[in-house]
Amino acid sequence: MTPPAQDSTAGAKSYLVAETTWSSWLMTSDHKRIGIMFLAATFLAMLLGGVVALILRIEHLTPHHTVVDAMTYNRLFTLHGVIMVWLFMIPAIPAGLGNFLLPLMLGARDVAFPRLNLLSFYVYLLGAGITLSAMLMGGTDTGWTFYTPYSATSPTAVAPVVAGVFVLGISSIMSGINFIVTTHALRPRGMGWFDMPLFVWGIYATSIIQVVATPVLGLSLALVVLDHSFSWGIFDPARGGDPVLFEHLFWFYSHPAVYIMILPAMGVISEVVCTFSRKNPLSYKAIAYSSLGIALVGFLTWGHHLFVAGQSAYASGAFGIISELVAVFSAIKVVTWLGTMYRGSIAFTTPMAYVFIFLFLFVFGGMTGVAQAAMSLDVHWHDTYFIVAHFHFIMVGGTLTGLIAGLHYWLPKITGRLPNERVGLIAAALVLMGFVITFVPQFLLGNAGMPRRYYDYPVRFQALNVISTVGSWLLSSGILLAFGSLLHAAFRGPRAGSNPWGSRSFEWRTASPPITANFERPLDLVPGAYDYSVVNPHD
Amino acid sequence: MTELFAETQDGVALAERDSLRRLGMMVFLASEAMLFAGMFTLYAAGRIRHPQAFADGVDHNLRWVGTANTYVLLTSSWCIAMAVVRLRSGSRRSALLLVSATMLLGLLFLGLKGYEYQWHLAEGDGPMAVARHDPGIALFMGLYWLMTGTHALHVIAGLIFLGYVAWRVAYRQANDRLLEVAAWYWHLVDLIWVFIWPLFYLLGRVSR
Amino acid sequence: MSRTPFGEQAITRVFLGLLALATTSLVLSSHDLGSGQLPVALGIACIKATLIALVFIGVALARPSHIIAVILAAVMSSAMIGLVIMDVMTR
Numbered sequence: 001m002t003p004p005a006q007d008s009t010a011g012a013k014s015y016l017v018a019e020t021t022w023s024s025w026l027m028t029s030d031h032k033r034i035g036i037m038f039l040a041a042t043f044l045a046m047l048l049g050g051v052v053a054l055i056l057r058i059e060h061l062t063p064h065h066t067v068v069d070a071m072t073y074n075r076l077f078t079l080h081g082v083i084m085v086w087l088f089m090i091p092a093i094p095a096g097l098g099n100f101l102l103p104l105m106l107g108a109r110d111v112a113f114p115r116l117n118l119l120s121f122y123v124y125l126l127g128a129g130i131t132l133s134a135m136l137m138g139g140t141d142t143g144w145t146f147y148t149p150y151s152a153t154s155p156t157a158v159a160p161v162v163a164g165v166f167v168l169g170i171s172s173i174m175s176g177i178n179f180i181v182t183t184h185a186l187r188p189r190g191m192g193w194f195d196m197p198l199f200v201w202g203i204y205a206t207s208i209i210q211v212v213a214t215p216v217l218g219l220s221l222a223l224v225v226l227d228h229s230f231s232w233g234i235f236d237p238a239r240g241g242d243p244v245l246f247e248h249l250f251w252f253y254s255h256p257a258v259y260i261m262i263l264p265a266m267g268v269i270s271e272v273v274c275t276f277s278r279k280n281p282l283s284y285k286a287i288a289y290s291s292l293g294i295a296l297v298g299f300l301t302w303g304h305h306l307f308v309a310g311q312s313a314y315a316s317g318a319f320g321i322i323s324e325l326v327a328v329f330s331a332i333k334v335v336t337w338l339g340t341m342y343r344g345s346i347a348f349t350t351p352m353a354y355v356f357i358f359l360f361l362f363v364f365g366g367m368t369g370v371a372q373a374a375m376s377l378d379v380h381w382h383d384t385y386f387i388v389a390h391f392h393f394i395m396v397g398g399t400l401t402g403l404i405a406g407l408h409y410w411l412p413k414i415t416g417r418l419p420n421e422r423v424g425l426i427a428a429a430l431v432l433m434g435f436v437i438t439f440v441p442q443f444l445l446g447n448a449g450m451p452r453r454y455y456d457y458p459v460r461f462q463a464l465n466v467i468s469t470v471g472s473w474l475l476s477s478g479i480l481l482a483f484g485s486l487l488h489a490a491f492r493g494p495r496a497g498s499n500p501w502g503s504r505s506f507e508w509r510t511a512s513p514p515i516t517a518n519f520e521r522p523l524d525l526v527p528g529a530y531d532y533s534v535v536n537p538h539d
Numbered sequence: 540m541t542e543l544f545a546e547t548q549d550g551v552a553l554a555e556r557d558s559l560r561r562l563g564m565m566v567f568l569a570s571e572a573m574l575f576a577g578m579f580t581l582y583a584a585g586r587i588r589h590p591q592a593f594a595d596g597v598d599h600n601l602r603w604v605g606t607a608n609t610y611v612l613l614t615s616s617w618c619i620a621m622a623v624v625r626l627r628s629g630s631r632r633s634a635l636l637l638v639s640a641t642m643l644l645g646l647l648f649l650g651l652k653g654y655e656y657q658w659h660l661a662e663g664d665g666p667m668a669v670a671r672h673d674p675g676i677a678l679f680m681g682l683y684w685l686m687t688g689t690h691a692l693h694v695i696a697g698l699i700f701l702g703y704v705a706w707r708v709a710y711r712q713a714n715d716r717l718l719e720v721a722a723w724y725w726h727l728v729d730l731i732w733v734f735i736w737p738l739f740y741l742l743g744r745v746s747r
Numbered sequence: 748m749s750r751t752p753f754g755e756q757a758i759t760r761v762f763l764g765l766l767a768l769a770t771t772s773l774v775l776s777s778h779d780l781g782s783g784q785l786p787v788a789l790g791i792a793c794i795k796a797t798l799i800a801l802v803f804i805g806v807a808l809a810r811p812s813h814i815i816a817v818i819l820a821a822v823m824s825s826a827m828i829g830l831v832i833m834d835v836m837t838r
Contacts, residue, residue, distance in 0.1 A: 112559045112562075112563065113559070113563065173570055176566075176570075177563055177566045177567055177570070178563075180562075180566050180816065181559050181562045181563045181566065184562055184812065184813065185558060185559050185562055186559075208815065208816060208819060211566055211567075211569060211570045211816055212569060212570065212573050212816065212819050212820050212823055213573070213823075214570070215570050215571070215573040215574035215577065216573055216574070216576070216577040216827070218574065219574055219577040219578060220577070223581075223685070226681070226685070230666070230667060230669065230670070231669075231670040232669045232670065232677070232681040233669070233670060233674075233677055233678070233681065234581065234678060234681050234682070234685075238674075239670065239674050239677050239678070240585075240588075240589060240592070240673070240674025240675045240676075240677055240678045241674075241678055241681075242584060242585075242588065242835075244834070245580075245581060245584050245831070248580070248827075248831050248834070249577055249580065249581075252577070252827055296819075299823050299826065300826055300830070303830065303834070306834075310838070311834050311838070312833075312834050312835075312836075312837035312838040313837070314833065314834075314837040315830065315833050315834035315837060318830070318833070319830075561813075562813055565806075565809065565813060565814060565816065565817060566816040566817075568804070568817065569816035569817045569819065569820035570816075570820070572817075572820045572821075572824065573820050573823070573824060576820070576823075576824030576827060576828065577827070579824075579828060580827050580828045580831050583828055583831065583832050583835075584831055584832070584835045587832065587835050587836060588835060606773060609769055610766070610769065613762065613765050613766060613769060614762075616762070616765075616799065616803055617758065617759070617762035620753075620758045620762075620803050621755060621758060621759075623752075624752070624753075624754060624755050624758065627752065719805075722803075723803075723804045723805070726799050726800075726803040726804045727804070729799060729803075730796050730799045730800060730804075733792050733795045733796050733799065734789075734792050734796065736769075736772075736792075737772060737776070737788040737789060737791075737792055741772065741773070741776040741788055742776070742784060742785055742788055743776075
């Protein structure tokens, strides 16, 4: 609830310069500053995970030993997965951009529990510290999925790594609770559910998944530690346990986690498409409900990871059928975005370029997902590079491009400065080219039978592997250029004014960057967040 | 009543902060429930695969302790629910008495639990000895320590929470809404035990 | 969370009901119900849990939108247990 206008907020400084000491950042309860700290931390995680990915690709330049030995290779692909999933992609958009934008989009002063919000950040740092120090002191070779029974017997440092991920889960639940309560209780009077900006729907659906699914991940990880440290054998067939149950519990979280990563990115896409098409969405409700639909159905599809794990054929059939439903909701979203652009007055800016990249890669990756959810095809592709290519199309092609689009789009909101369009478009082109060159060969490799997570491969696979590695250099230079340009613009870019894109969405109805209290006056809900039919009195 | 509508530094009215806490606790309870749902899933799968071993494990457990604890927790739940009603109607004293009763019953629960754990340890069935059992029994004992242990940790957390709220209520720094939120947490602890009781103490092989 | 909260009478009645259900469960556990043993005991437990959730935690009084997470947790935990049981039984 926005406080009534007070004299003290009139002419207040922006949140960036209101206080400048270190402790004013580290001990802040301002959601905007916490959001920025999350963005910075997840950015560092992405750099680290990216460097590891580059080493892995370089290793595959030749069929046998290139730069690292086999054991290091195993530890590196585990490190890459753990960092990218839990340190980068799960928190990046919700806890970073979401933290910054949610209260602004709702016209609120802050999130519901500001101190819990700060605690969530430090719990994240603690989890990241435990995970990374364990990974760097010896690491583990199980892959990010920690499959039993191997993870219960691996001589590597499974327990501390898993404990770190457990702590990260606590941070995730804290943020989720905070965002759910914020969305419910801090909307101003007059803002109904269907008046909220669409990004809020994405964050809300994500938070629900985080809160309901993460405890199950925590449980499965805790049991791996008990199996590993005390030989409980809950997942060990030799002791009467069942390793398939670990996969059930793990994927009960980790499949919905895919939607934790993609739903906020879809929220970003919805905002960017509407703003730069200068149109209301083709169907607001279709986008909002399909977010919830993906969140709900996404909970019931986890068994498609277990098609070759010894799960019964009945269960596999049921999970396969439910999995295909996700494509329906995803398609509704894609069609709605395209319909929104149709006859809009499209501005081809950098965020919009990333929207097109997102649409291309997401549809491509999504279609391969539809194929894989069919059991007979999955048996052929399971545990091959086909899977690797598929989920990188969704995770990198979806989430990462969504994140970069959002960062370009909201940079003026966050810093008050404009990104460089020319550099941004060049970087976008590099990202698209690099991405396609990196991952399309991996589809071909997987289909030809190259398994994932193997150190060596037959010589006949070398040509495609080299192409993929060269692509990874292009992709990473594109990403570095994009982030470098963003960082430069954040400090040196031209001043943006409060609403440089002419958006109608609520977060733009205050100064950019906002004052610490977010709004000087209570948020005016007229015109609606996507109403481009009238002249905006706030411009 | 004026303090209810006072503004905090955050610009959120106190009355509204209560509503935020209630909503937050409701969501948190959902999260906690999922943690235990995962454990019950493991139990279900284990019982289907090792029905005899699980029944033997249940028969081996101290049925009277589990049963006594069931009644202890149910009664404590009634106490705390009554305490909320009393505080809402303004009788702070009676409310504090009921909270104290709740906490005493919680301690009694832990005492009985401790006796039971001690008994298992004396038999050589401690949590570090799970691997020594035959496969099915090992799974049962693993789940027993996991589920009753996690539940006991929640009882301790609930006691700390209740103690903190009672202290705030005693010094007139908290209203019935905060107590209500703490009570909800306590009820969840009771709700979980409602399932643990039959699964670990009642559903044995033979009828007694 | 907008309607009148449950009073002392309602709470005490539910408490007595819970005691009766617990005692029923205890008595039945010493009779051989054959294959009905497990479903009956868990059925009673489900009724007790529902009473605690609806009345003691006050889910029955909450606005529907405020218990989305609770409903989702109930649905998803049933789905998790149900689908895993389906897998284990049909393997």
